[in-house]
Amino acid sequence: MSLISLKNIYKIYNVGGEEVRALDGVNVNIQENEYLAIMGPSGSGKSTLMNMIGCLDTPTSGLYEFEGEMVNEMDDNQLASIRNRKIGFVFQTFNLLPKATAQHNVEIPLIYGNVRRDQRKNLATEALESVGLGDRMHHKPNELSGGQRQRVAIARALVNKPSIILADEPTGNLDSKSGQEIMEIFDSLYQTGNTIILVTHEDDVAKHAHRTIRLLDGKVKEDISVAA
Amino acid sequence: MFSLFIENFRISITSVLANKMRSLLTALGVVIGILAVTLMGTLISGLDHSFEKSMEFLGKDVLYIRKYEWFGDKEWWEMRNRPNIKIKHANSILERSQYAKYVAPVSEWYTSVKRDANEISGVRVTGTTGAYAMISTAEIEKGRFFSSSENRSGSRVAIIGKDIADNLFENENAIGERIRIGNYTFRVIGEIEKQGKFLGMFSLDKQVIIPIGTHQRLFTRRGWTGINVRVDENNIDNATEEITALMRQFRHVRPTEDDNFALNRQDPFKQQYSMIKLAIGGTGFFITVLSLVVGGIGIANIMFVTVKERTREIGTRKALGATPKMILMQFLMESITICLFGGLLGLGLAWGGSFIINQYFPSEMPIDLALTALGLSMFVGIISGLAPSYKAAKLDPIDALRYE
Structure with a gap:
């Protein structure tokens, strides 16, 4: 059974009386411990597909199965719960809470997951150490460099031990050196058994992945796997 | 759920502290509202206290037979033409009334009291009999009241x-x-214990009491005379009726004529007082409601701004697994925190204000009112935070994340 199975996914918007097909019959299966890049020019539907996979959005029609659960039938609360437990998000702009310490930022998903305080602290520490920020736990985002902020965000994505890590242009706001460091973290996360989905338009980023899906006009244009 | 509550509280405190000036200005309406309601409560409690003490002085079972009515719509000049109250009727009432327990004739005159070079002017000089001690609620603190023989012989003795x-x-x-x-x-x-002021107007302690015979000879020609009657507390209405009838009889008032004397009681004071209280309470209530409504609108407004400002944060939180209800609670909590902060500030100011009020007459801030005020500010927080929080909860996570 696939970890993620998208069957005949359509997402249709109505913009000023005109029908826009952001996703136009997409079929994708993702297995456990895949390292996948979703690529495509802007307007190709890659953001929509990412939101769909991330359970931020539901399809207009089609079936979305996530570990056997039917996502397309879920209400807001169920979607929130599946995002909380099974998906770790990494954003281009980091999206950390500016007034909270690194540790507190990492604890946020655990708070929503109703994890006890002492346990939360341990898990957050563990996650921050795994991205090499064990000594920056009590720093606030404005006291950290861009690369460090993105590492906090990765720790936050990891802390709930999610089924997939979904990264949207994770290096887009970083210089090339920091970007390289971030990609190394993703590589090692993949090697320790995580499933990673990158959304990017940079070939340099995409080449880290072992499978690339290219979208164009809401359709899968190519789906190439490279032997690891 | 508890850790979420703590988290929300943390967020609220951080947010309030991050925008100190804005929070203060936003909460101002609530501050004024809570200040008004607590100061009003303090004022009323002080008035109550002072009023109770004053009423204690009058006694709820004492009838005051006087020439003038304390309250009522009788014309002053009409009452002026009434005959004066005569001391001898005190004895007649005691003999004939079945409800009168103690009867004391009372004459009053104001003059100065001196000792060596020290002088106090405007002292109330009361002439009365030994029965006065049984009618008055004030105790003799030192010494004694005068004896009946001192009273009869017109001795020059005084209780101060x-x-x-x-x-x-x-x-x-x-x-x-x-x-x-x-x-x-x-x-x-003798010396009388401290009695305080009567309705905050004049001191009850600035008086001397002397035997009525002495008073008659030395002062009464210029003062006035009345009779105080202590009656059975449970039969005060019957007693009023009976003594009115007796007085009419003594003074030969014809059945067609009105009373030419007054039988005063503490009750009208109470009616008068509750009207004053109602006026103060009504004003305070009006100010409170007005400022809380205006303050609440201000808070709702600023909460809408906050939700707008933090749209991306809301998106992030939703992506990380916050349900709409959790977001709703977060912003509701923030709105409540601003209101509670305003409420506490208002209470603090009122607490300071109560000290100032206390200078003029003894009062204290009622605890239950303070708690009610805090509850009220929470209520304002909930009401004014509801719409903005609902808006935040209903935000689409994708739009929120994309919001610049």
């Missing part, structure tokens, strides 16, 4: 109030000492 004792004798023992009341020398035989 606390103001007189404090001012003329300070730390000395006044008993046995001599003072001059008007132009006459009296021997002090």
